[in-house]
Amino acid sequence: MATNDPLEQERRQYIRLDSVFPVQFQLLNPDTKEAVSAWLQGFTNNISKGGICLAINNLDQAFALLIKNRQVRISLGIEMPFSRTPIAAVAQIAWVQASAEQPGKYFIGLRYENISAEGSLQIIRYARAKRLFVPLVLGVIIALGAAFAVDSYINVKLVKGNKALVSQLVKILQESSVAKQKIKEINKDRDDLQVRIEALKARIRTVEEDKAKLSEQTKLEEANTMRRVAELNALIDTLSKEKTSAQEALISLQHKENTVTEELLNLDKRKASLERANLDKMYQWLTIHQNPRTGLVMSFEGDSDIDNWAFIYDESLALQAYVNFSDFERAKKMLEFFDKKAKRQNKLFFNAYYADDGTPAEFIVHSGPNIWLGIAIVQYVKRTGDPGYLKLAEEIAQDVMQLQAQDPDGGIRGGPEVQWYATEHNLDAYAFYDMLHKTTRNDAYAQARDRVLNWLVKHTYGKTDLPIKRGKGDSTIATDTYAWSIAAIGPAKLEELGMNPDRIMEFAEEHCSVEVEYLRPGEAQPIKIKGFDFAPQVHVARGGIVSSEWTAQMVISFKIMADFYHKKGMIAKSRAYLVKADEYLANLSNMIISSPSPSGQGESCLPYATQELADTGHGWMTPRGNSTGSVSGTTYTIFAYYNYNPLELKD
Numbered sequence: 001m002a003t004n005d006p007l008e009q010e011r012r013q014y015i016r017l018d019s020v021f022p023v024q025f026q027l028l029n030p031d032t033k034e035a036v037s038a039w040l041q042g043f044t045n046n047i048s049k050g051g052i053c054l055a056i057n058n059l060d061q062a063f064a065l066l067i068k069n070r071q072v073r074i075s076l077g078i079e080m081p082f083s084r085t086p087i088a089a090v091a092q093i094a095w096v097q098a099s100a101e102q103p104g105k106y107f108i109g110l111r112y113e114n115i116s117a118e119g120s121l122q123i124i125r126y127a128r129a130k131r132l133f134v135p136l137v138l139g140v141i142i143a144l145g146a147a148f149a150v151d152s153y154i155n156v157k158l159v160k161g162n163k164a165l166v167s168q169l170v171k172i173l174q175e176s177s178v179a180k181q182k183i184k185e186i187n188k189d190r191d192d193l194q195v196r197i198e199a200l201k202a203r204i205r206t207v208e209e210d211k212a213k214l215s216e217q218t219k220l221e222e223a224n225t226m227r228r229v230a231e232l233n234a235l236i237d238t239l240s241k242e243k244t245s246a247q248e249a250l251i252s253l254q255h256k257e258n259t260v261t262e263e264l265l266n267l268d269k270r271k272a273s274l275e276r277a278n279l280d281k282m283y284q285w286l287t288i289h290q291n292p293r294t295g296l297v298m299s300f301e302g303d304s305d306i307d308n309w310a311f312i313y314d315e316s317l318a319l320q321a322y323v324n325f326s327d328f329e330r331a332k333k334m335l336e337f338f339d340k341k342a343k344r345q346n347k348l349f350f351n352a353y354y355a356d357d358g359t360p361a362e363f364i365v366h367s368g369p370n371i372w373l374g375i376a377i378v379q380y381v382k383r384t385g386d387p388g389y390l391k392l393a394e395e396i397a398q399d400v401m402q403l404q405a406q407d408p409d410g411g412i413r414g415g416p417e418v419q420w421y422a423t424e425h426n427l428d429a430y431a432f433y434d435m436l437h438k439t440t441r442n443d444a445y446a447q448a449r450d451r452v453l454n455w456l457v458k459h460t461y462g463k464t465d466l467p468i469k470r471g472k473g474d475s476t477i478a479t480d481t482y483a484w485s486i487a488a489i490g491p492a493k494l495e496e497l498g499m500n501p502d503r504i505m506e507f508a509e510e511h512c513s514v515e516v517e518y519l520r521p522g523e524a525q526p527i528k529i530k531g532f533d534f535a536p537q538v539h540v541a542r543g544g545i546v547s548s549e550w551t552a553q554m555v556i557s558f559k560i561m562a563d564f565y566h567k568k569g570m571i572a573k574s575r576a577y578l579v580k581a582d583e584y585l586a587n588l589s590n591m592i593i594s595s596p597s598p599s600g601q602g603e604s605c606l607p608y609a610t611q612e613l614a615d616t617g618h619g620w621m622t623p624r625g626n627s628t629g630s631v632s633g634t635t636y637t638i639f640a641y642y643n644y645n646p647l648e649l650k651d
Helices: 006-012 061-068 117-132 134-214 219-288 312-324 328-341 367-384 387-405 423-440 443-459 479-489 491-496 501-512 548-567 571-589 631-642
Strands: 015-028 040-047 051-056 073-078 087-098 106-115 309-311 352-354 360-362 513-518 527-532
Touching: 015 051, 015 061, 051 073, 051 087, 061 087, 061 106, 073 106, 087 117, 106 117, 134 219, 219 312, 219 631, 309 312, 309 360, 312 328, 312 367, 312 631, 328 367, 328 387, 367 387, 367 423, 387 423, 387 443, 423 443, 423 479, 479 491, 479 501, 479 548, 491 501, 491 548, 501 513, 501 548, 527 548, 527 571, 548 571, 548 631, 571 631
Parallel strands: none
Antiparallel strands: 015 040, 015 073, 040 051, 051 106, 073 087, 087 106, 309 352, 352 360, 513 527
16 A cells, blocks of 8 residues: 655655674765764665665754754765775755654654765665575574584693693702702702711721731741731721722712712703793783783783783883884884873873773872883884883872972882882982983983982991892892892992892892792692792791892892803802802792683793782782782793893893
């Protein structure tokens, strides 16, 4: 039956689609063609050769009135599926209908006034394809589902392989430790045998001397002499047999030592290969967790309390890792966030941001994290030769220098709104200003650096029984201040200041080195881990824990000391420091775990410490979760392995 409803006739021209796609639209003055609204968002699911039906939610009533009265034209940007750019068009209003169920929602029929032939054809082709090839689409969906299943299987295999790599390394490290212990026992037995053989040789010489003296006695004593000589000959024979037996045992031990040494060499080769593979996986873990929108990396993977938090100290470490792996695009992505998007307080950044959208997660501003971000920027500038972000580093430096100007001794408070002074922040600042001076040749930075050093000497260094205080008026021992004193100032400069760098390292090892039992995730038996605690074990009731980050910091400082003495020609002392560095680095390898999240793909990473939710002794707790991966622990271990000192700007 025919209808006289022109609106119904108009609607019949439209093809109903099974899906919608977005359309940007803007209201235009029909006479001047000027925009009378900003770009608005709508959707379409009905189209025809000559126009489209536009569905709009929450349309402003003023705009709705203009549309109902046909007082505007509409400029369109139709975002077609599989099209790189929106299809542009200008349309007249054919009909308007308000939704009865949803206030503010309108359906608007539009006739194209201006659209390219190619664009119109593309729209119609898509509409027809939707109707004619639904079975094909279903087939594609099935195929994609199969592909997803295959991809999931591959991902499971990848996770399994990555976890196996971690397990292989831990097993090799344990076997290597057993072999080294065997060699120690063999060496002890060998030394004991050598002492015994030397003692037997001396005894035989004494008996032979006694026998020679007897042969010189008179014939009156000949009978007694002959009897005594026979006794001595028997004793010499017994001692000789005992010496021969000891020498044979020594030869056997030497063969055993050679066998175990060869076994250890093979283990070391396999360990080196597995360590390198796991270090590469650790770097991959850092790249996988960089958010593509912000460039930030979530600091702790697994702690629900700070899920998605990106602390700027951790970001500075990740940024330097990207730079040192020549992954400059990743580094630049992060720098763009801090340069263009991150909210700040004056020129300083908040301590933490959410990794997914970049909004502040912690509205606190501290000097140290900002200084570390500045250090990372200068390292980027040095490595790439791109000065584009140097201004950002200098803005941080200038704001921190304003804090420094408020202290007569040149120290830097913990932040604009706090009164305490931390040794670690001032050590960071010393390195930062030194880097900026070398990069810019601006003497103001050299002066700021020297003033910081003056404050350190006056307030935190000096006593032999406590070489380094944690801060101004604070005698608490913090391991990182010992490691960073070597890394930031350097042993040569410390000697110039009258400090003993050897004593600094010895003190940290005497008071903060611990050996603890660590139960790896998924393992039944704990293993021994030797490393560095956040504070002396005697100062906290929770017992010893090993910090992966602070242990790695000490490894770097041991290597710096080794290089210092090697340049002096003191090879034995240099070697002793290298042995310590290798020992602690091997223990860090024992702490490597597999990423627990699906996105982590089982890649290698390190926990922040050997215990969760433990008091560090410095006002904060270790993260929640035994499988929680830590950016700082993982990244600093990478630095330790590759002997990269983030507090030094190398030529």
